[in-house]
Amino acid sequence: MKNNTIYWFFILSIIIFIFDYFGFLSSFKNPAEIFTMSVKEKVFALKSGINNFGSILMQYQNIKKAFEEREKLQKKIAEMEISLEALNEENQKLRKQLGAPLPSSYQFIPAIVAGVVETMEISLGDESGIKAGMTVVDEATLIGKIIKTSRYRSTVILPWDTQINIPAKTSRGAKGMVVGQAGGKIILDKVLQKEPLFLDDLVITSGEGDFPPNLLIGKITHIITDDISVYKTAQILPAVDYHKERLVFVISSL
Incomplete structure (x- = not known):
């Protein structure tokens, strides 16, 4: 019984090989290949999406950091402008004080x-x-x-x-x-x-x-x-x- 099974499996394998060689199995292979390609494409798209998301996340962090640095710089400039304005005001008042009609002593x-x-x-x-x-x-x-x-x-x-x-x-x-x-x-x-x-x-x-x-x-x-x-x-x-x-x-x- 075991020998018969091996025999028929061998015969079936030869038949499948011959059918495949002459292209009789193309109609069966194409759906499988289409399914396989579809899965591969989705996997590739998912992988690309993950890579793109990582890139976008990194760009977002860089942009956020750039905005934070810009805000710090603007704040520092504003503080410097206030200090400069106060210094100019103090300088003007000092000039007026020295020019006031008071004894030079x-x-x-x-x-x-x-x-x-x-x-x-x-x-x-x-x-x-x-x-x-x-x-x-x-x-x-x-x-x-x-x-x-x-x-x-x-x-x-x-x-x-x-x-x-x-x-x-x-x-x-x-x-x-x-x-x-x-x-x-x-x-x-x-x-x-x-x-x-x-x-x-x-x-x-x-x-x-x-x-x-x-x-x-x-x-x-x-x-x-x-x-x-x-x-x-x-x-x-x-x-x-x-x-x-x-x-x-x-x-x-x-």
Whole structure:
């Protein structure tokens, strides 16, 4: 039985070989080859897709990195522009300060304003030679006086402070005392009734007391007087907005 099986398998093999040799099996081979080629094409396409995806992923990472580098560069450029603008502003203010109508003997220390609430904080202190009692100006305008220092900070009392008293006079020569009032008001007080006092008169330091002379404080916007009082008073509009000050100058030497 086993020998018969081998015999018929041998005969069948010869027949298949002959049929294949003369092309009788082409109709059976083509579908198989088509199926095989289709599978090969899909496998190749899948492989190409995987390779392309890897390439796209790598390109995406490179593009993302390039954008991040660009953003960092733009941020750095913006910071440099801000620094340059601040430096130019400081340089211009220094030029104006040196050109202010003040005695040439005055020595100035420029200081950045750190903040303004009731008093002004500046970003210099003992380390920079700042001392309590020094006068602070912006050009020829009085900003205030140093009342407290630390190593790197100083506190400036402003004309609107209720603790300040500044001997002053008007552009017409009327003398009085500049004092602060609640609510941030500045008043010219203790002006004798006989003294000439008019709206828009400029108020400057008289040079008496702890403040150098001829520093502008502001102008008169309102006058309060009566026939009974010995003195009259006037409300002053400051020459500068203290909240908008960014760079001030400490007079270190008169």
